[in-house]
Amino acid sequence: MAVLVTGGAGYIGSHAVAALLEKGEQVVVVDNLQQGHKEAVLGGKLYVGDLRDAEFMAKVFAENDIDGVIHFAANSLVGESMQDPAKYYHNNVYGTLCLLEQMNKAGVKSIVFSSTAATYGEPERVPIGEFDRTLPTNTYGETKLAMERMIRWFDVAHGIKFVSLRYFNAAGAHEGGQIGEDHSPESHLVPLVLQVALGQRPHISVFGDDYPTEDGSCIRDYIHVSDLADAHLLALDRLRQGGESNIYNLGNGQGYSVKQVIEVSRQVTGHAIPAKIEPRRAGDPATLVASSDRARLELGWTPKHDRLEDIIASAWQWHSRNPKGYGGR
Numbered sequence: 001m002a003v004l005v006t007g008g009a010g011y012i013g014s015h016a017v018a019a020l021l022e023k024g025e026q027v028v029v030v031d032n033l034q035q036g037h038k039e040a041v042l043g044g045k046l047y048v049g050d051l052r053d054a055e056f057m058a059k060v061f062a063e064n065d066i067d068g069v070i071h072f073a074a075n076s077l078v079g080e081s082m083q084d085p086a087k088y089y090h091n092n093v094y095g096t097l098c099l100l101e102q103m104n105k106a107g108v109k110s111i112v113f114s115s116t117a118a119t120y121g122e123p124e125r126v127p128i129g130e131f132d133r134t135l136p137t138n139t140y141g142e143t144k145l146a147m148e149r150m151i152r153w154f155d156v157a158h159g160i161k162f163v164s165l166r167y168f169n170a171a172g173a174h175e176g177g178q179i180g181e182d183h184s185p186e187s188h189l190v191p192l193v194l195q196v197a198l199g200q201r202p203h204i205s206v207f208g209d210d211y212p213t214e215d216g217s218c219i220r221d222y223i224h225v226s227d228l229a230d231a232h233l234l235a236l237d238r239l240r241q242g243g244e245s246n247i248y249n250l251g252n253g254q255g256y257s258v259k260q261v262i263e264v265s266r267q268v269t270g271h272a273i274p275a276k277i278e279p280r281r282a283g284d285p286a287t288l289v290a291s292s293d294r295a296r297l298e299l300g301w302t303p304k305h306d307r308l309e310d311i312i313a314s315a316w317q318w319h320s321r322n323p324k325g326y327g328g329r
């Protein structure tokens with residue numbers, strides 16, 4: 001039996017593919033390469049195409065004996081989603097609908113879904129628990145919540161069991177050194193800060209220093225990409241063993257401000273990393289920190305890289321060795 005990984009050529013997806021291969025799983029990847037990279041797929045079968053292309057997806061299901069899906073494929077940028085909501089509804093919500101229809105036709109009953117901390121919006125309390133209020137402050141989070149809810153109704157009607165993993169901020173790279181983060185254009189804080197250290201940008205912008213946090217900049221919970229990958233394998237195992245549908249947060253439970261991330265990056269890289277305060281970015285909640293107690297208890301998940309220094313050092317190893325990402329190879 002094979003695992004279908006949608007978005008498996010992307011940042012987190014490629015790390016999950018690596019972990020599946022390391023475990024000896026058969027892997028089938030679907031990616032339209034709008035963000036992903038062929039070189040990031042370390043094994044298995046890669047189908048280049050779009051989730052929303054019914055004929056293409058029917059062929060993928062027909063040609064492979066798929067018993068579970070891990071669904072990463074989506075657009076996922078908070079800032080962009082506030083400028084182009086249609087893109088997010090079309091790719092995320094409609095794309096997921098297309099995938100679920102194909103799974104249903106093929107009789108595939110398990111899906112692990114990439115959800116996000118952005119489903120919560122501005123939290124009522126931190127750390128955030130899975131039963132806390134979900135009131136997204138950006139279109140991206142709204143579409144992810146809609147996707148989660150859609151999957152639940154496919155469970156009710158068709159018995160498609162799901163584990164929805166609400167990750168907080170992914171960072172870092174695989175310890176083998178072959179894969180890491182390479183988005184174009186890049187908009188995530190950690191790779192942008194490291195691009196400054198590499199001399200590729202003159203400074204890092206701090207989007208807002210008037211938030212209700214200790215130093216005024218936004219607080220996030222950074223989680224290593226390989227720890228995220230591990231959680232997907234555990235979630236898939238649970239579904240294969242007949243586990244019920246469920247939602248889990250994935251984070252380290254520790255918040256770091258934008259200014260702290262820059263400071264730690266200065267220590268890791270030894271570079272001065274100039275920073276400039278700029279206006280707030282639309283849609284950003286002030287603080288997002290996870291309680292991942294449920295994932296630890298029920299999935300047996302234990303993140304191995306819980307220090308921000310280690311996460312940034314792992315990202316730095318990738319960026320300093322691959323300053324042009326996959327394109328520079």
Ligand SMILES: NC(=O)c1ccc[n+]([C@@H]2O[C@H](COP(=O)([O-])OP(=O)(O)OC[C@H]3O[C@@H](n4cnc5c(N)ncnc54)[C@H](O)[C@@H]3O)[C@@H](O)[C@H]2O)c1
Pocket residue numbers: 006007008009010011012013030031032033034035036037049050051052071072073074075076091095114115116117166167168169170171183
């Ligand atoms: N990066 C984070 O910090 C973070 C945090 C929480 C949740 N997530 C979620 O995790 C998932 C992966 O995030 P990422 O950072 O690896 O993003 P990414 O953009 O690197 O990966 C997504 C992949 O999906 C592919 N894709 C997109 N739409 C597609 C379509 N219609 N058909 C086929 N392929 C398609 C892209 O080419 C890309 O390779 C996303 O669903 C995102 O919302 C990411």
Ligand SMILES: O=c1ccn([C@@H]2O[C@H](COP(=O)(O)OP(=O)(O)O[C@H]3O[C@H](CO)[C@@H](O)[C@H](O)[C@H]3O)[C@@H](O)[C@H]2O)c(=O)[nH]1
Pocket residue numbers: 076077078079115116117118167168169170187188189190192204205206207208218219220258281284288
């Ligand atoms: O040049 C920059 C880039 C980002 N930020 C700030 O840094 C923080 C982190 O931003 P970013 O790295 O873009 O991540 P988020 O917007 O928090 O979103 C990420 O984390 C979410 C979960 O928390 C996921 O759902 C998203 O897919 C993923 O992109 C935010 O406060 C940004 O405003 C800056 O100050 N300057």
